[in-house]
Each structure stands twice: as C-alpha cells, then as structure tokens.
Amino acid sequence: MSSVTSRNRRRVLKGAAALGAYALSASPARSAAKPFEGVELNVSCWSAPFPKLLQTYLPEFEKLTGIKVNYDTPGFLIYNQRVDLELSTRGSSYDVLNITFIYVDRWLRAGWFAPLNDFLKDPAATPKDFDIDDFLPATRKIMSDKQGNLYGIPWTCDISMAAAGRYDLVTQAGLAMPTTFDEIEKVAAATNKNGVAGFLGDNRHGWNFPPYLQGFGGNVFRKPPDDLMPMLDTREAIAAADFYCHLLRDYGPNGVLSYSYDQVTAALKQGRGNYVTEGHIFLMPAADPDSKEAKTVRYSPFPRGPAGQFPGFATHAWGIPVGAKNKRASWEFIKWAMSKEMMMRAVTEKGYSSPSRRSVVQSPEFKKRLTLNDNDVADIYLKGIETAGGSDYMAYRIVHVFPQVDTLIGQAMERIVSKQMSAADSMRQAQASAIADLKKAGVKL
Numbered sequence: 001m002s003s004v005t006s007r008n009r010r011r012v013l014k015g016a017a018a019l020g021a022y023a024l025s026a027s028p029a030r031s032a033a034k035p036f037e038g039v040e041l042n043v044s045c046w047s048a049p050f051p052k053l054l055q056t057y058l059p060e061f062e063k064l065t066g067i068k069v070n071y072d073t074p075g076f077l078i079y080n081q082r083v084d085l086e087l088s089t090r091g092s093s094y095d096v097l098n099i100t101f102i103y104v105d106r107w108l109r110a111g112w113f114a115p116l117n118d119f120l121k122d123p124a125a126t127p128k129d130f131d132i133d134d135f136l137p138a139t140r141k142i143m144s145d146k147q148g149n150l151y152g153i154p155w156t157c158d159i160s161m162a163a164a165g166r167y168d169l170v171t172q173a174g175l176a177m178p179t180t181f182d183e184i185e186k187v188a189a190a191t192n193k194n195g196v197a198g199f200l201g202d203n204r205h206g207w208n209f210p211p212y213l214q215g216f217g218g219n220v221f222r223k224p225p226d227d228l229m230p231m232l233d234t235r236e237a238i239a240a241a242d243f244y245c246h247l248l249r250d251y252g253p254n255g256v257l258s259y260s261y262d263q264v265t266a267a268l269k270q271g272r273g274n275y276v277t278e279g280h281i282f283l284m285p286a287a288d289p290d291s292k293e294a295k296t297v298r299y300s301p302f303p304r305g306p307a308g309q310f311p312g313f314a315t316h317a318w319g320i321p322v323g324a325k326n327k328r329a330s331w332e333f334i335k336w337a338m339s340k341e342m343m344m345r346a347v348t349e350k351g352y353s354s355p356s357r358r359s360v361v362q363s364p365e366f367k368k369r370l371t372l373n374d375n376d377v378a379d380i381y382l383k384g385i386e387t388a389g390g391s392d393y394m395a396y397r398i399v400h401v402f403p404q405v406d407t408l409i410g411q412a413m414e415r416i417v418s419k420q421m422s423a424a425d426s427m428r429q430a431q432a433s434a435i436a437d438l439k440k441a442g443v444k445l
Contacts, residue, residue: 264282
C-alpha cells in the first residue's frame, strides 16, 4: 500500500470515527433513521477560517442527517450588509447565520435571532455531552441577553496579544518582551533600525486603539451599553491617542497609515517589522516555516497601561434567525458544527488556532499547535480571553452605534499620525462629530 493511499485511508477512518461519535451523541435513534431526509438549509457566514474549513466537512453532515446544505461564505462587509437587510425585513431566506460581533446589540436587541435555550434544555434535541458550559464564558456572555437567553454558539475567539518578530534584536538591546506601555516605547526605539520598523500596526484603529485608550483609563463611551455619551476628548483619551500615534508615526514603517492586517502579517514574516500588538490570528503566521522570523519571533500578553490590562476581544457565533423555516434542522447543523469532535478536528486536521471550547483550548493537541519557539501561546490565548470575560470592558464594541464611532476614531488617528492635528485637537473634533452623529441616530445623550 502506498503512503498516499495509507494517508487517505486514515483520513477516511478518522472522519468515520468522528461521524460515529456525533451520531451516538446527537440522538439515541440517529443511527436508525434520517429524520431530516430531504430538508434543505441555507447557511451563511463571512469568509473566516473556521466557516471555510467547515465547508470541507459538509458531505459528512449531509450523509449523516440527510440534510442538504446550501453554504455561502462572502466577504465580511458584503456578508454584514446582506444579512442586516435580510434580518431587518424578517425574511426567511436563511436558516443558519453568523451573528457578527459588532452587530450583536443591533441584531439581538431587535429580536432578529431565536433564543437557543429550549434546544439546550431538551435532551431529545441536545445530548448532555454537547456541554454548553465547555464554551468559554467570555464568548457566551457576549451572545446572551440580560435575562440569560443565549442566541449564538461561538465558533471563534480573537484576542489581542503581542509579538516581537525580531526578538533577537530585543535581547541584543538588553531588553525583554514588554509588560507595560513604557516598555513598548523602549523596545520600539531600540529595534527601529537597519530596515526593521520598531513598531507595526494596521489601519483598523477602531480595533487597535481602544486597548490603549482603556489602558490609560479612558473609554469609548461613558458606560455602555446604557450610557452612550462618547468619551473621546477626555484627558485619558488624549494621552492614549498621543502615545499610540507616536508609536505608529515614529517607529512604524513608511506608509503605515495604509497598512492592512495582511500587510502587518507580511511585514512580520519578511523580517521588516519587530513589535506589534494585534489580534492573535494575524500574529501566528510569523512562526510558520516560510517566515524569515520563524526562529526569532516571541509572543506575550497584551501589555498593561497605567490603568490596567485590556486586550481586545471578539467572538462570532452561529445563530438561528427568527424567520428560519425549520429551526430544529437549523439546530442540528449548529450542534454538529460546534460539537467537540468537529472543533478538535479543525485544530488537528486544519491547524485552527481560535477555538471557543475550553476542552479544546486546554487539549495537548492545541497546546502543541500553539507552542511556538518555546512560547506557550495557548496559555496566553486562554488567559487573555479570561481577562476579557472577567469584566464588561468590551461592551463598547457591541453597541449598535459603535460602527459610526469606529470610523471617527480611525479618522482621528490618521490626523494625529500625519501631524495634521495635535492629539488634543483631533480627539476634540472626533468627540464633537461623535455626539452629532449619535444624536442624528436618535441616541439620547
């Protein structure tokens, strides 16, 4: 038997074993019949790693259940525009949809998704070993309302951490991975030479700036989600903007204001940049075999500011829109997609690095996947998520008016980095614009 044939046989057997495990856990009668034979589901999510890799397993689900899945993964912006329109009209075109993090408040508050509690409490619909408590509390908290109703099963976590691609330059300077904002400055200054940018950052300032803002003791809104008065011109906000933009302007690469997250990843892999604080999924490739920094990159938690540590956190989840025609079949898909078996397979077979289940995050397989240059990145990942779940500091990001303020934050940072305005003047302009925009949107301030 050839090695290729042997590998294919092992892959088939592994898939069959996972199908068998799901079949046994899904329902006592699952192996006897296909109760959903002939049902069609329309499923859509933006083109993130997990939904895309899940697509490769769909034939297994269809064979097991008899359900035909029409699966769509458009780009992020297109997905959100299309789904927002569909949900707002209470349409029935989709049976399973992704609940996008920044639209949680808008979509759930409007009643556009069905609560999942009845499915979770029904042993005929959900076996005990599905184990909803296995999903990290921070992810479930985001997808629940104040009454404890859960609307989405989270499939991913994104947590801000730090990476130094040229950690060799850091140690040569007698320094270590920064644990505070002041230490970021020292590392960036010491390594900003010989064609290496001391600090990297992309142009999603509405994601990258708030951890610094909160680290200085500020916030985007006064007390979200109830009090949405913008707080962009406070002393803390101005100090944070001045510091963050100084890092980008004085230690960043040429053209840093136009950098996308893909360019940050590329700069790390090509050895053109050193230190960066970013969502972890864009930092992991620096340790890939094809990276010039594969042997020199090091990782650490997001550093602390004067007011504490506030790593950015995001999650997305599968949910059932209220217009779905066969919600029980919709739940069957979600239950399969989010089972322990499928998430573990995503890690072991596809290298998935953002699981939402604690059992998977703490598994030997995931720890091996995220042990990079002797760094236990899995531990950094889990502790960062637990930090986010321990308070409500990410509440600013899921309120329905954040997208407008996100844009204004980006414009403010661009004015400061380019020296069009001082930090104080730019943030005051952002504050005035935010108040005006929110009032137009009907927000009482």
